[in-house]
Amino acid sequence: MIIKKDCALYAGSRPCTPNKLHGATCPACRFHTRDFGPAVLIIKLDAAGDVLRSTALLAGLRKKAGAKARICWLAASDSLPLLARNHYLDETLDAGKPEILRELLTRKWRSVYCLDNSPEAAAYCALARSGEKHGFSLSKSGALEALDPKAAYWLELACFDQMKKKNRLSYQEIMRRICGVGKISRPVFAVPAAELSGARKLLKKAGAERIIGVNTGSGSRWPKKMLAPQDTIKLCRQMLESDPKCAVALLGGPLERKTHRAIAAALKSRRVIDTGNNNSFARFAALVRSCDAIVCGDTLALHTATAVGTPAVALFGPTSIHEIHDYDGLVLKLAPKLSCLCCYGNCAKKRHCMNSLPLATIIQAVKTQLVFKRNWRGK
DSSP states (O other), X not given: OOOOTTBTTOOSSSOOHHXXXXXXXXXXXXXXXXXXXXXXXXXXXXXXXXHHHHGXXXXXXXXXXXXXXXXXXXXXXXXXXXXXXXXXXXXEEXXXXXXXXXXXXXXXEEEEEEOOOSHHHHHHHHHSBOSOEEEEXXXXXXXXXXXXXXXXXXXXXXXXXXXXXXOOSOHHHXXXXXXXXXXXXXXXXXXXHHHHHHHHHHHXXXXXXXXXXXXXXXXXXXXXXXXXXXXXXXXXXXXXXXXXXXXXXXXOOGGGXXXXXXXXXXXXXXXXXXXXXXXXXXXXXXXXXXXXXXXXXXXXXXXXXXXXTOOEEEEOSSSOSTTSOOGGGXXXXXXXXXXXXXXXXXXXXXXXXXXXXXXXXXXXXXXXXXXXXXXXXXX
């Protein structure tokens, strides 16, 4: 029997869906879908927030590759949910599966974009069969290398603190240049309707006109990317006192379970909503979208807010304020006036970057973002 291997539904190791559901076979199959044009591979394995903010490049890459191109994204298993329901992608590949090597060694890619300057991602780039590669790969000696001067700039920022502090380009702008694409778009994630309905139902219990999300986490790599729990309590209390018609939604993951309990116990208010610490990314994104504004550090919550269109007040200390794109005001960035900012460390100073920002300044920034939301047209 003839097997049409050019069909997008062809698997080889198992019957295709039309065969399973309808008994269809290749010679006269009405479901036959010829595979798309040349394949483009994006390699971005890094932290979930980095993966999400990199989706801002997809509109430009799709335009560059052409409508018939097949765009695939290789990511770590934990980041795959962030790429779900993305209309720019035709396929996602799980870097956690051993068979990924088969994909890289046998498939022919028209172009490969490796956006991670990590040895693992660069190794995948080196293995991929393509005559056109951008970003980062491994040299013959196994060393991480930039494939062109534009990628070399990002590598230099990673290697030298002095350059990191002097840089004034956003991550998206640097990656746009590496990829050779035009205008930067917002990150992409389509929130499922059912998740959005559930999030709005939860937040509605506060009976407030405005919901301010407070992302309490900062991750374990740079603990001072967000306010300490005691400062977060003070911030929430002052926000509630300054606006009787607002409520605070606590946004965080498993590491913030104790912090959420401490905030709720300290404030004892029905206008403080603990949204939970084991939400799927889709539910987390729905919660962020359901807020009128959020306060966060340089974290996944920030990139989620830009994807779903929620105005954010982003606090900066150890990481670069300039690498975050503001999307014409959707992100309002705050940082104290300290010479040691952008240290990418966790200093032991009693008076450090994340407790040097006056809470009144943060609250005023929230008010600014609430006005921004009323006037924003979702560019």
